[in-house]
Amino acid sequence: MRYRSLIRVTEPTVEPVSVAEAKSHMRVEHSADDTLIGDYVKAGREYVEEYLDVTLLLTQWRMKLDIFAPVIQLPRPQMATAAGYTDVAITYTTEANTVQTLNSNQYRIDRDTKPGELRPIYAGSWPSHRADYNSISVTWWAGYGAAGSDVPQRIRHAVLLLVTHLYENRSAVGVGANANSKPLEFALKTLLDSSRWGGYL
Numbered sequence: 001m002r003y004r005s006l007i008r009v010t011e012p013t014v015e016p017v018s019v020a021e022a023k024s025h026m027r028v029e030h031s032a033d034d035t036l037i038g039d040y041v042k043a044g045r046e047y048v049e050e051y052l053d054v055t056l057l058l059t060q061w062r063m064k065l066d067i068f069a070p071v072i073q074l075p076r077p078q079m080a081t082a083a084g085y086t087d088v089a090i091t092y093t094t095e096a097n098t099v100q101t102l103n104s105n106q107y108r109i110d111r112d113t114k115p116g117e118l119r120p121i122y123a124g125s126w127p128s129h130r131a132d133y134n135s136i137s138v139t140w141w142a143g144y145g146a147a148g149s150d151v152p153q154r155i156r157h158a159v160l161l162l163v164t165h166l167y168e169n170r171s172a173v174g175v176g177a178n179a180n181s182k183p184l185e186f187a188l189k190t191l192l193d194s195s196r197w198g199g200y201l
Contacts, residue, residue, distance in 0.1 A: 003063045004134055006075055012057035012143065015041045016048075016151040016159045025160045026167060037167060044162035048155060051192055054078070055142035056151050058085055064134040068092075068126035072118040072138060077197060079109075079116035080141035086111075088118070093135040095128060102127065114197045116140070158191040 019038045023029075028037070049056055055076040063075065080086060088109055090102040106124060110117040118138070120126055129135055144150040165184050 003065055003075065005064045007062045009060040009062050009139065012045075012059050014057060014146070014148055016045050016056055016148045016156045017041055017163070018148060021148075022160060022163045026164050028167075033167070037163065040163045040166040041159065043166065044159040047162060048159055048192065049076070052155075052195055052197070054195075054197065056144060056155065057148070058082060058141060058143040058146050060139065060141050062137060062139045065136040065138070066133055067131055068129065068136060070119070074116040074118065074138070074140055074142070076142050077115040078142060078144065079111045080143050080145075081111060082141075082143075082145055085141040085143075085146075087139075087141065089137075089139045090118070091137045092127060092129040093132065095130050097130060100127075116142075152195060154191045155195055158188055161187055161191075 015038075017025075019034050019041065022037050022041055023034075026037075045056060048054075053076065055061070055078070058080055059076075061074070061076055065072070088104070090107065091099055092102060093099055106121055106127075108119045108121055110119070144152070148156065161184060
């Protein structure tokens, strides 16, 4: 299944690790670089999400499709299970060029698979629609939870390693003892590759 577009509707309200946790990890005892460290934490989270193709913290996504696939896989797993963040909305353009919202009793949501999947109800089918660009829109929530502590520890530690590297190396080119980045690469791959979930069909 190929989607035409994937948009992050809402950003997470927290990060996998706090500035205080990052400072403690790096043994930074002043507040002069708090904003900078916060930026590095966000950059670390964004890197991890792209590398693993996942969503770490509660985020709302919107995907647009041209046609209904037999099974709709929802990118950037995992689907959210936190109370108040389980809504899924499907809209489609009818052949008469009107936008309709598909009633939730017409499809099934499988949150246990990775990625999550949407299917028509048993013995049912997706509705007829206009076969055109972006005629179907699916909106859902993804992420381990609302708090940084909901993210698996190995992923949180990978973010801390990235933050430390960015904080201690302000240049794209290492100098002297910092010229060899292989230990960091190995540590990151070891932590993050153990969290990979697979791929799309």
